[in-house]
Amino acid sequence: MLPLGRNKVPGWIKQDEGPGAAHRPCVCHLWTRRMQKEIQNGCRAAPDPGSRLVTFCFVLLQESPPEVFIEGIFQPSYKSGKLHVLENLLESIDAPLESWGEYLLAACQHLQKKNYYHILYELQQFMKDQVRAAMTCIRFFSHKAKTYTELGEKLSWLLKARDHLKIYLQETSRSSKKKKTPFFRKKMTTADVSRHMNTLQLQMEVTRFLHRCESAGTSQTTTLPLPTLFGNNHMKMDVACKVMLGGKNVEDGFGIAFRVLQDFQLDAAATYCRAARQLVEQGKYSEIRQLLKCVSESGMAAKSDGDTILLNCLEAFKRIPPQELEGLIQAIHNDDNKVRAYLTCCKLRSAYLIAVKQEHSRATLLVQQVQQAATSSGDAVVQDICAQWLLTSHARGALGSGSRK
Known part of the structure; x- marks a missing residue:
């Protein structure tokens, strides 16, 4: 087995008696065609990876642009269903795959552009690129899902993503004592990996809860794209709202929603206001009072949060029945805010x-x-x-x- 690389070209290749530089493109082309043939035949008669000719041709290939590898070898391999054969051949020549890193990364980008994510996932596993494989699993989980019922049926992808990150932690723990991680594998700090694993765990809890709510008919439909904890902060706030409003009552999902707000350090007051406005639109005024109770008992709310939520609700006073309107105003604690509330409602x-x-x-x-x-x-x-x-x-x-x- 000969480890190959641009800085590891065997000396005999550079000598005059070796194959001439003028013949390199031709030999490389012939070897590319030969590799295609061997891959198509399942490498039943693959050449000895240690032979001088094979080594020379691979060095030539590695000195070519990644497009040569992708168009000449990689594409024909996966299109014919023989990607595993190519993987075996690359590994037999250079087990750590360091020599092929640049080409494998280019192959991953090629597959991403083509939206061939299942082939990409297979290649990432071959490369032992655990972090990117976890990201691909997350995409499989959330892509094109329209309901949390659908997401509930794809929870296995989150479990696989978590397993990839666990393996990454184990491997980095070992490699830090022995050798560095290959450059072509995505790196991440231990703190970031732990944070992503917490996100995965919380998303699984959110998914199970909302899947149960949708099955029971208590969760309202949502606009697309379906919010998950893998989106931006605005989408995470949407998740918290959906959980608060998805159960049989606000208290049912408040605990999970509160953890979402805490874990991602979101604007809790703004999220509560958004949830309360949705309750106004649904005419669930008793649930607004329950929301206020949950916020007050959370132990993390500011003294003014309850009044802020109520004042926000009262901006839609025209749709609130008079009796309910007066009840919401009376629930305001600060007298200045109460005056403001009456002025908002033209009282x-x-x-x-x-x-x-x-x-x-x-x-x-x-x-x-x-x-x-x-x-x-x-x-x-x-x-x-x-x-x-x-x-x-x-x-x-x-x-x-x-x-x-």
Whole structure:
């Protein structure tokens, strides 16, 4: 067995008595044709990989552009279903495949452009490129899926992806003590591999949950592409929303959704608001209150998150029944936010009644906001009420200031 490479050309090839440089393209072409024939015949009479002629022809091939290898040898091999024969031949000449790295990577790119992902996956396994093989498995899992029922039937691909990453961790642990990983295999830090394995595990939990929900008829249909945790942050937020809304109630899926938000450090408040708006559209007002309860009990919510969620819901106040609307406003804790909520819903008198109960300086600002809203909407009655209160309040303030002197 002779390890070949551009820096490992045998000395006899460079000598004058060896085959002349002028004949190299011709010999390389003849050898390419010979390899094609041997591969087609299943290499029943493959030449001895250690012979001088075979070594010379492979060196010539390796000094040619990758396209020569792809068009002359690789394409005919996989098109005739004899890729395994070529793999065996390459391995017999150079078991670590270092000499073939550039050509194998070019072959992978060729298959990707052609969308021949099953052949690509076979080649990646031959190359022992565990990270890229895991990525291909993830593509097999999510590509063109329209429902989580479909994804539930393809969970085995995520298991295979996880296995590839486990093997990669084992191999890198061994190779770090002995030798470096071949350049043509994709490298990844241990921390990144662990993070990807956590994503795979969480995606499996999400898939099983939503598969069960779709089977039970509780999960709503979604727009395509189907959101998974392998997309961008916006898509991950879609997954969290889908899980929160997919079960028989919000609490059913909140735990998994919360882990998605935590693991990927997503904007939790924005995600809760998005989920709440969808609940408004579905008319599930009791579920909004349950969402608020879950958020409050999560232990990670800001004090204002509940009010933020409710104020966001109230932007769609025109579609909310009056009784439900009042219930949502009353669930707001901060009085300033409550005034804002009443103003959003054009309930100016209710906003005024909350405003005047506040501490004097704060009440003045809030009443001015109510007065401005009344002016904009043409509500003369509330305008007059606010003006009268502000006048009286100013007089009381002036009187108080004078008595202190």
